Every structure is written in C-alpha cells, then in structure tokens.
Amino acid sequence: VPHPPLRWSDEGDRGPAVVLLDQTRLPTAEVELVCRDPAELIAAIQRLAVRGAPLLGIAGGYGVALAAARGLDIHAAARELAQARPTAVNLATGVARVLAASERQEPAGEEPKRPTSGDPVAALAAARALEAEEAVASAAMAEYGLTLVPDGARILTHCNTGALAVGGTGSAFAVVLAAHRAGRLRQLWVDETRPLLQGARLTAWEAAAHGVPYSVLPDCAAAALMAAGQVDLVLVGADRIAADGSVANKIGTYGLAVSAAHHGVPFVVVAPRTTLDPATPDGAAIVIEQRAATEVTTLAGRPIAPEGCTAFNPAFDVTPPQLITALVTDVGVLQSPGRDGLAGLLGR
Numbered sequence: 001v002p003h004p005p006l007r008w009s010d011e012g013d014r015g016p017a018v019v020l021l022d023q024t025r026l027p028t029a030e031v032e033l034v035c036r037d038p039a040e041l042i043a044a045i046q047r048l049a050v051r052g053a054p055l056l057g058i059a060g061g062y063g064v065a066l067a068a069a070r071g072l073d074i075h076a077a078a079r080e081l082a083q084a085r086p087t088a089v090n091l092a093t094g095v096a097r098v099l100a101a102s103e104r105q106e107p108a109g110e111e112p113k114r115p116t117s118g119d120p121v122a123a124l125a126a127a128r129a130l131e132a133e134e135a136v137a138s139a140a141m142a143e144y145g146l147t148l149v150p151d152g153a154r155i156l157t158h159c160n161t162g163a164l165a166v167g168g169t170g171s172a173f174a175v176v177l178a179a180h181r182a183g184r185l186r187q188l189w190v191d192e193t194r195p196l197l198q199g200a201r202l203t204a205w206e207a208a209a210h211g212v213p214y215s216v217l218p219d220c221a222a223a224a225l226m227a228a229g230q231v232d233l234v235l236v237g238a239d240r241i242a243a244d245g246s247v248a249n250k251i252g253t254y255g256l257a258v259s260a261a262h263h264g265v266p267f268v269v270v271a272p273r274t275t276l277d278p279a280t281p282d283g284a285a286i287v288i289e290q291r292a293a294t295e296v297t298t299l300a301g302r303p304i305a306p307e308g309c310t311a312f313n314p315a316f317d318v319t320p321p322q323l324i325t326a327l328v329t330d331v332g333v334l335q336s337p338g339r340d341g342l343a344g345l346l347g348r
C-alpha cells in the first residue's frame with residue numbers, strides 16, 4: 001500500500017493532526033484527510049474513511065493523543081471516540097488503553113482531582129506502541145495462518161483485512177500475502193462486500209498493489225463458486241470475538257460460513273488477540289451496528305430503489321463457533337474455537 005492508512009503529523013503552524021488515507025475515495029483517488037480534533041476523527045470513523053477493527057483501535061488511540069495534544073478534556077474525547085462505532089471491540093479498548101496512559105498522576109499527598117487534560121507525550125507514545133504491537137501481530141498471524149494453506153490454494157475472502165484495516169500487513173489478508181510469497185496461492189477470490197464494497201474497492205486494490213492473482217465476485221456468487229469446487233479455503237477477519245467463540249464480522253460472513261460448512265470448505269477466522277472480548281459472553285450479546293438505508297438504496301450516489309424505500313442494513317453479522325474450522329491469532333492456531341479454547345488463549 002503506497003500511503004499509510006493513518007499517520008500522526010505535527011508539522012507546520014496548524015498543530016497536531018491525525019492524517020488518514022480517505023478510504024471512501026479508494027481505489028480511484030488517493031486523498032489524505034486531515035483530522036485536527038477528535039470530532040473530525042469521529043466523523044471520519046463514522047463515514048468509514050478509516051475502518052477495520054485493529055485500525056479503528058489505533059485511530060481511537062491517536063484520537064485520545066490528539067485531544068491531549070490540544071489540551072482538550074481527554075475523558076470526554078475518549079468517551080465520544082469509543083462510541084463512534086459499536087461493534088469492533090478494538091475501538092473501545094484502543095481508546096481506553098491510550099486514555100489510561102495519558103491520565104496524569106497526582107503528586108503524592110495532594111487531593112485526588114480528575115484532571116481533564118492529559119499528558120500529550122505519554123498519550124502519543126501509547127498510541128504509537130499500540131500501532132507497533134498490531135504490526136507485530138500481523139506478522140505473527142501471517143506465519144501461523146500459512147500453516148493452514150495448502151499448495152495451489154484458491155482462497156476466498158470477504159471485506160478488507162489488509163494494511164487498510166490493521167496496523168501491519170493485515171489479518172486474513174496477511175495470510176493471503178504470505179501464501180502468495182511462498183508460491184502457494186493459485187487464486188484469491190474477493191467478495192465485493194455489499195453495500196460499501198470494501199472487497200471490490202479496497203481488497204482488490206491491495207491485491208493488485210502486491211501482484212496477487214485475484215478476481216472480484218458478487219457476494220451472492222460465493223456459494224455457486226464453492227459448489228463448482230473452486231474454493232479450497234475461506235479466510236476472513238473479525239471485529240469482535242465473544243467469550244464463546246462467536247465471531248462478529250462484516251455482513252455476509254455468516255452466510256459464507258454456512259455455505260462453506262455445506263460444501264466442506266475450511267472456514268478460518270484470522271484476528272489478533274486485541275479482537276477477543278472475554279467481557280461479551282456470547283454472540284447474542286454483541287452489539288451490531290445498524291447503518292443508513294441509503295447505503296443500500298443508492299449506488300455510487302444514485303438511487304436504485306423507489307424513493308422512501310426502507311432497508312435492513314446491519315454492518316456486521318455473527319458466526320457461531322460451530323461453523324468455524326480454526327481461529328488464527330498472533331499467538332497460534334486454535335482448532336474448533338469454543339469457550340475453553342478461547343479462555344486458554346487469553347491466559348497466554
């Protein structure tokens with residue numbers, strides 16, 4: 001990926017900023033979006049200029065650093081940033097981690113008060129550390145995931161899980177890249193990922209940039225492709241993994257898992273430990289973001305349904321653990337991930 005999806009900037013006289021590669025403009029334009037305060041970053045998160053679970057955590061962390069650098073109320077900023085989107089657990093945990101690092105310590109013996117301004121140096125260091133750790137996690141997931149990829153693999157993926165979604169080369173996409181580099185990838189099948197087309201716009205763009213052999217398909221063609229024996233492995237990412245092993249990921253993931261089970265195709269989820277959420281007991285407890293009907297009833301800004309048409313537009317769905325062949329994390333592979341397996345993983 002030519003531009004970093006996110007960078008911290010403190011140049012010029014306009015002060016600190018979080019600079020995003022505006023993902024809503026890809027693949028036709030590579031345009032930077034400068035966020036100078038948490039409110040601008042929250043707006044960017046909500047319209048998906050920056051997205052993908054681990055990258056949302058990093059963005060939220062830098063958002064707290066931005067609030068600290070601007071002398072704003074870090075607690076208020078953290079609360080609003082954490083609530084910008086509900087499903088990816090990384091957003092809330094990334095924000096909480098940087099908030100904790102930026103809270104000023106009271107000098108010994110002084111009345112405890114709740115200072116609203118944070119320590120900008122500590123905040124930025126914490127955001128940078130989170131970003132660096134996610135990059136290390138990407139590399140580890142690539143290595144562990146590669147052990148599950150057969151020679152000459154035809155891999156199907158959904159949404160975007162590459163450098164545009166994490167702080168490194170990716171989750172599921174990092175495994176795809178590792179397979180390509182190892183000479184094991186015959187074909188990458190890219191679900192277009194309705195309605196916002198993260199597959200067609202973003203994954204295809206990343207695959208092209210890396211010389212990965214790929215083809216885009218409508219989401220509704222995936223089952224037919226499996227029936228035709230053209231898919232050896234499904235690799236997807238995750239936005240939140242509940243304690244029972246249920247996986248929330250981009251809408252359409254559950255349907256893919258059902259199809260994969262029916263056709264005997266391994267269905268593998270790739271996610272860093274930062275996406276595991278032991279505080280959410282099961283899939284039913286995961287909050288699913290509902291988005292505007294217009295994302296479904298318009299295409300490239302033009303109406304494709306009658307005026308006033310309503311729509312069911314959840315951004316994510318939940319795949320139960322029984323449909324998941326394996327979970328690849330940054331500390332290893334868990335076969336048939338369920339409650340016990342996840343508890344063991346978190347203990348590591």
Ligand code: MRU
Nearest residue numbers: 051052053159165171237238250
């Ligand atoms: O709505 P998005 O684009 O933020 O959804 C992203 C996904 O569903 C990804 O598959 C998930 O975050 C995993 S990315 C490593």
